[in-house]
Amino acid sequence: MVVDGLTDDTVDRLFHALADATRRDILRRCVRGELSVSRLAAAYPMTFAAVQKHVTVLERAGLVTKERRGREQLVRTDPDAVGRARRALDELESAWRARVDRMSGLLADDAGRDAGPAAPAPDDRTRKGPDR
Amino acid sequence: MTVTSVDKNVDALTLTVIADFTAPVERVWQLWADPRLLERWWGPPSYPATVEEHDLTPGGGVRYYMTGPEGERYGGWWRVASVTPPTTLEFTDGFSDQEGRPNPEMPTTAVRMTLTGHDGGTRMELRSAFDTREQMEQLAEMGMVEGMSQAIGQMDGLLAG
Numbered sequence: 001m002v003v004d005g006l007t008d009d010t011v012d013r014l015f016h017a018l019a020d021a022t023r024r025d026i027l028r029r030c031v032r033g034e035l036s037v038s039r040l041a042a043a044y045p046m047t048f049a050a051v052q053k054h055v056t057v058l059e060r061a062g063l064v065t066k067e068r069r070g071r072e073q074l075v076r077t078d079p080d081a082v083g084r085a086r087r088a089l090d091e092l093e094s095a096w097r098a099r100v101d102r103m104s105g106l107l108a109d110d111a112g113r114d115a116g117p118a119a120p121a122p123d124d125r126t127r128k129g130p131d132r
Numbered sequence: 133m134t135v136t137s138v139d140k141n142v143d144a145l146t147l148t149v150i151a152d153f154t155a156p157v158e159r160v161w162q163l164w165a166d167p168r169l170l171e172r173w174w175g176p177p178s179y180p181a182t183v184e185e186h187d188l189t190p191g192g193g194v195r196y197y198m199t200g201p202e203g204e205r206y207g208g209w210w211r212v213a214s215v216t217p218p219t220t221l222e223f224t225d226g227f228s229d230q231e232g233r234p235n236p237e238m239p240t241t242a243v244r245m246t247l248t249g250h251d252g253g254t255r256m257e258l259r260s261a262f263d264t265r266e267q268m269e270q271l272a273e274m275g276m277v278e279g280m281s282q283a284i285g286q287m288d289g290l291l292a293g
Binding site: 031089090092093096097098099101102104106110 | 134135138140142147149151153154155159160163169172173174176177200202204230237238241256258260262268269270
């Protein structure tokens with residue numbers, strides 16, 4: 001799974017990087033190939049410097065790489081397409097594994113609570129700790 | 133463990149998960165069919181889901197958002213292709229924009245979920261397919277939000293017990 005061995009700092013940086021709509025949009029635009037910072041800047045109602053700052057946050061989180069070519073700074077995501085594709089499946093797998101775990105947990109709750117046929121379940125979101 | 137097998141096919145762009153539950157088929161179906169129950173397992177504990185619309189009929193769908201620890205919202209939607217209660221559900225799973233509308237620039241996956249009686253309990257088979265490799269790679273980038281939040285949930289031990 002992709003998060004194995006990640007430190008808190010790394011996770012914090014990733015979360016921070018992904019918590020902003022513009023940065024997520026930059027990531028999305030750069031998935032298909034490299035784009036220059038000035039080209040990116042043209043797409044948003046903000047200054048070149050502001051966009052550059054966003055790119056730096058993404059770069060520190062390891063989500064994009066930046067390369068200077070002539071007067072341009074080119075931004076791109078992980079160039080390993082096969083790795084990315086596999087990672088998508090890995091992520092989907094871990095998402096579903098966790099969902100299945102939660103489903104099991106809910107079904108176990110049900111089994112423990114119901115003595116007879118299923119009644120419409122009351123909201124038991126708050127049902128934690130010792131039984132009354 | 134509940135998950136019995138996982139098959140990832142990078143060429144066919146599919147993920148197939150098979151899970152076995154001890155509960156009967158109707159119970160497992162309710163986890164999908166009851167929006168209040170769906171909310172309790174769809175999103176990671178640290179990104180709980182709120183289901184705003186839930187209509188499991190062909191052409192109908194689900195609209196939801198997940199709320200992060202700092203109040204940020206990530207929206208998503210399903211469009212139901214076919215449904216045969218309490219055993220089969222096919223839908224397209226996608227992302228929404230900040231206003232809660234389906235975001236056409238984001239990748240979608242086609243999900244087929246079937247429930248069958250198995251060993252006195254229920255076997256759930258879930259097949260998730262990307263349209264194109266490009267979409268799959270795009271999701272790898274964007275899916276990190278979910279992947280990471282998932283991880284945080286697991287680190288917090290919220291899934292335990």
